[in-house]
Amino acid sequence: MPDEIQVIQFPNGLRAALKEIHSAPLISHWVWYRVGGRWEQAGRTGLSHWVEHMQFKGTPQFPAGVLDQAVAREGGTWNAFTHLDWTAYYETLPADKIDLALRLEADRMVNSLFAPEEVESERTVILSELEGSLNEPMFRLDVAIQEAAFHQHPYRNEVIGTPDDLRAIQRGDLYAHYRRYYAPNNALVTLAGDFDSAEMIQRLGEAYGGLPPAEVPELRLSPEPEPQGEQRVEISGPERTTYLRISYRAPAASQADFLTLSVVDSLLSGPSSLNMFGGGGVSNKTSRLYRTVVEQELAVSLQGSLQATADPFLYHITALVRPESSPEAVLARVDEAVARLQDQLVDETEIRRAIKQARALFAYGSENITNQAFWLGYAEMFDRYAWFVNYLPALESVTPADVQRAAQTWLSPQRRVVGIYRPESTGGGA
Amino acid sequence: MNPSTLPGPDNVTRVTLDNGITVLARAQTHSPSVVLSGYIQCGSQNDPLERLGLAHFTASALMRGTERFGFHDIFEQLESAGAALGFGASVHTTAFGGRALAEDLPMLLDLLSQCLRAPQFPPEWVERLRAQFTAGLKLRAENTASMASLTFDELVFEGHPYGRPEDGYLETIQEIQRDDLAHFHRQYYQPRGMVVAVVGGISPQQAVESVQAALGDWQPAEIPAPPPTQPIQPPQQMQCRHIFIPGKTQLDLVMGGLGPQRASPHYLPASLGNNILGQFGMMGRIGGVVREQAGLAYAASTSLNAWIESGSWEVSAGLNPAHLRQAVDLILAELGRFVREPVSPQELADSQANFIGRLPLSLESNSGVANALLNLERFQLGLDYYQRFPDAVRAVTPEQILAAAQHYLDPQRLIIVTAGPQPAADWSQGIC
DSSP states (O other), X not given: OOOXXXXXXXXXXXXXXXXXXXXXXXXXXXXXXXXXXXXXXTTSTTHHHHHHHHTTSBOXXXXXXXXXXXXXXXXXXXXXEEXXXXXXXXXXXXXXXXXXXXXXHHHHHHOOOOOHHHHHHHHHHHHHHHHHHHTSHHHHHXXXXXXXXXXXXXXXXXXXXOHHHHHHOOHHHHHHHHHHHOSGXXXXXXXXXXXXXXXXHHHHHHHHTTSOOOOOOOOOOOOOOOOOSOEEEEEEESOOOEEEEEEEEOOOTTSHHHHHHHHHHHHHHOOOOOOSSSOOOOOOTTSHHIIIIITTTSEEEEEEEEOOOSSOOEEEEEEEEOTTSOHHHHHHHHHHHHHHHHHSOOOHHHHHHXXXXXXXXXXXXXXXXXXXXXXXXXXXXXXXXXXXXTHHHHHHTOOHHHHHHHHHHHOOGGGEEEEEEEEOTTOOOO | XXXXXXXXXXXXXXXXXXXXXXXXXXXXXTOXXXXXXXXXXXXXGGSOGGGTTHHHHHHHHGGGBBXXXXXXHHHHHHHHTTOEEEEEEOSSOEEEEEEEEGGGHHHHHHHHHHHHHOBOOOHHHHHHHHHHHHHHHHHHHTOHHHHHHHHHHHHHTTTSGGGSOTXXXXXXXXXXXXXXXXXXXXXXXXXXXXXXXXXXSSOHHHHHHHHHHHHTXXXXXXXXXXXXXXXXXXXXXOXXXXXXXXXXXXXXXXXXXXXOOTTSTTHHHHHHHHHHHHXXXXXXXXXXXXXXXXXXOSOEEEEEEEXXXXXXXXXXXXXXXXXXXXXXXXXXXXXXXXXXXXXXXXXXXXXXXXXXXXXXXXXXXXXXXXXXXXXHHHTTXXXXXXXXXXXXXXXXXXXXXXXXXXXXXXXXXXXXXXXXXXXXXXXXXXXX
C-alpha cells in the first residue's frame, strides 16, 4: 500500500490522518474514540458498546432514523464497532457525498440525545444481541477463558457486558460515559480515498474545529500480574461438538515480540489476516499444527488468532475436536509442535514464506478503501500508524533465533488457560 | 457517477474459447493482485437423492490430490505464495474462486486446471473430508439460524433441488463412496458452459492468453441433463414449523414465500421493494418496527433471493422466545401494508438512489468486479447491464413494486419457521 499520509492536529486537540487514494470515486471516513471495554469495571460492563448503539438514536439536528436513511440514500455504508481498546464509527460514501459523514460525526460527537425511551428500547436490543452470542458454545467458553486469564484487568470482561450489568445500567450512566469520552481531544479522524488532502483538512476544520475539548480522565490501570501457572476451565452444554481453545498471554501489539509471535503463529497455524474489511485469507493446510492435528485426524479444523491490542491480551489456538479424539490428545500435539519451535531453529525459508504471505494479505486488503482508512486509525489505537507502515520491513528482520526465543518466552504452559467445551455426558437432544 | 467507468462492453473483454469456455477479463491497474473466479455447469441438481451432497463432496475433494500434484504440493504452492483457491457447489453450478499476487496467476491457473481436469480423489482424503462434513452437519443441526433457513427452504421449495441443502444430510453423506466422486467428475466436469473471470493487475489480453494456455486444450463432452424438476408452487396456506434445539437462549425466525426468478420482469421492482420493506437504512420498514420502535430484536430484515428457476422472499429475525408473537404480529402487519398500498414516492426515490449510489462501492475490489462479471454471464444480463442499470432502476414505479409484492407475498399464506428454544405452546394461535 502507498504510505504517504498526512497527519494534522487541530487546536481543540482533534487529530486527523489522511491518505489520498484515487483508484475509485469513494471516500471512507472514520472517527475513533479512545474508549472501550478497557475503560470498564465490573457492575458497569457494556457501557461503551451501549453508548455506541445510542449514537445511532439521534441528535436534535438529526433525529433517530434520519441518518440511516441519509447514508443509504447516497449509496453509502456505515457502521460502528466497540472493541477492548477503542470505539470507531465509519462511513464509506461516493466521494462527492462525504460532507454528510463529516457533518453527522461532528454532530454526534457532542449532541446525542440519549432519550430515556430510546435507552430502554436499546436495552432489549442489546440483550437480544447478547442472547444471539450466548447461543454459541464458543462464546460461552470465551467468557470463561477471559475470566480465568485476567483477574483485575478489564480484558476479563466481554465488551458487550454481562446480562446483569445490562439490566442495571441506567440512562445517567450512559450519558456520563458519553460526555466523559466523546470529545475532539479524545478522538482521531481517519480518511482514505478520492480527495485532495489540503482541501479535506479545511473541511475537517470547518466540521470539527469548533467543538470544545473536554477534560478526559486519564485511564489508570494497574497491569495484570504475570500468569502464575497453567489454568484449566471446562464448560459443558447440550451441543455435541467438543472444542479446545488454548489461550496464551500475548505481548501488547507495541512490544517488539508481537511481530515475532505473529511469525510463530503463521508457522504453527497459518497466516492470519489483520484486515477488517475485504481481502480474504490464505488457507493453513501446510502449517505445522494442521499437519499434526488435522491431517492426523485428531481435529476437524484448527486456527490461531493473535489480536493487536494496547495491553497484553491473548493468543488463541482453537480446535474443533473429532468425536473419536479428545481435547487432551490435541493439546499434547500442540505441545509437541511448540516444543519443536522452542528446541530447534526454524529454517530461514519458513520465515521468508511467512513474509510473502503477509505481503499478499496486505495487497488484498489494499483494494478496499474502507480497510485502508481502518488501518490509519486501528494502528493508532494500540501503537502508531508507523507500526503498520513498518510491519513488512520489520518482518524482514525476524531471524530464526527470534522465532525460537519468542516461542520460549510466550508459549510456555505457565502463561496459558486451557479451555474445553464438552458435550454434556447425558446426551441432551430432545 | 460516470456510467462509462462501470463494467461494460468498452472495458470488459469477453472471449469464448473453442472448447466453449467463456473468459471475462477486466484490468484494475492499481491492484497488485488478481482474482480468478468462475463456474462449470453442474451442481446439486445433479445429485441422486440418496447421495445428496455429492456435487459438494466432489468439489471439495478436487484439491486433495491430482494427477500431477499431491495434496501437499497443491497447498505448498498456494500458501507459499500467499494465494488461495477453493471450490464449492451450488444447485446449478460448481464454482471456484482464487486470488494471488498478479505474478502468481499462471500458478493459480495451472492448479485450477489440474484440479478440474485430473483430480484423483485419494481415499484417505475422502474419509477426512467425510469426517469434516459430518462435524459441519452436526454444527449445522445445532445452529438456530442455519436450521431455520434450511427448514424454510425445504418447505418453500418442497420436491425441488432448491429445497435441498447442497451439503446434504448426515445420512446421505455417509452413503457417498470414493467411486461416486470419480464418476460424478467424469460425467459432469467439462469445459462447455464454463465461465472464468480474471480481474486485477493484469491486462485482459494477457488474462485471456493465460486461461487459453491452461484450459484451452480441455476437450468438451456431452453432459447428461439433470433429472426433471417438479414445478414450484407458492404456499397454499399458513404453515408454522418449530425446530427445537436445546441449550439456546435465542430463536431464529424465517418467514415468507416465493420470490421472482432472476430473469423475471418482476425482479427489479421486487428488489427495490425488498429494500424498502426490510433493508433500507436500519433494515427498512420491518427493522423500523421490530428493532427501532419495539426494541424486540438486534436484527430483523428481509432478503430476496432470485435464482434461475425461482426465488424466495424472506423475513428473518433473532428473537427471545417471549417476544416471538409480538414480533410476528408486527411483521405480518407490515407485510399486509406492503401488499395493500403502493410504497411512497419518497421511499422509492430513496431506494433508487441507494441502488445507484452503491454501485461504485460494490465494484471497488477485484472480487466485487469479478462477481459482477459472473452475474452478467450467469443470468445472461448483457455486457452493458451495469451501464444500463441506473436508468432501469429509475424507471421502476410504485405500482410495479405493488404488483410484484402481490404476485409473490400473501400474508395469509406464508411459511413460518422458528428454530431454537421452545416458544409458548400457543404462540401461533390464530396464525397457523
